[in-house]
Amino acid sequence: MTLKPSVFDPQGRTIVEALGSMGYGAVRDVRQGKYFELDVDAETPAAARTLVTEVADRLLANPVIESYRVEVDGEETSPPVEPGRRRVTRMVTLGD
């Protein structure tokens, strides 16, 4: 997860400046966020998404300054999975 664009990101700014002084001026902008991989028991990818979204809202993300996105294995844009209940989900908080 990363801070919403309207929130000043001092860590990202510091990284850009450090990289500039190391000769990496081609890196124009950096946004830092948090990443979570969750293994969950769920009958379907949709159920896994519902569960992880609830967990994000209640525990993992700070809705005042962060937004997030969720990826679930087995959904159309993600790798297919073996039959069974265990599903790997990835969550990144991201700017709006």
Place this chain on the structure above:
Amino acid sequence: MTLKPSVFDPQGRTIVEALGSMGYGAVRDVRQGKYFELDVDAETPAAARTLVTEVADRLLANPVIESYRVEVDGEETSPPVEPGRRRVTRMVTLGD
């Protein structure tokens, strides 16, 4: 980025336990990592990948306890991009 599996992840463990006490026992495992989005100037997606990999090795990742993966817009598995030099890359450190 997340810790290599051989490295004990107390934050992930704490999240699983907190979720269990909130009724989310279906969340079996959590691995927490860091996420970076970098906007870089590069002629090609391959050049962007080379740049970001170097930046990860030199500044963003700790190779003793973390491994990472890089995604570049315009590579075959990522969204296509408009012509031009500016490329969005995403970096997640991940277990091996």
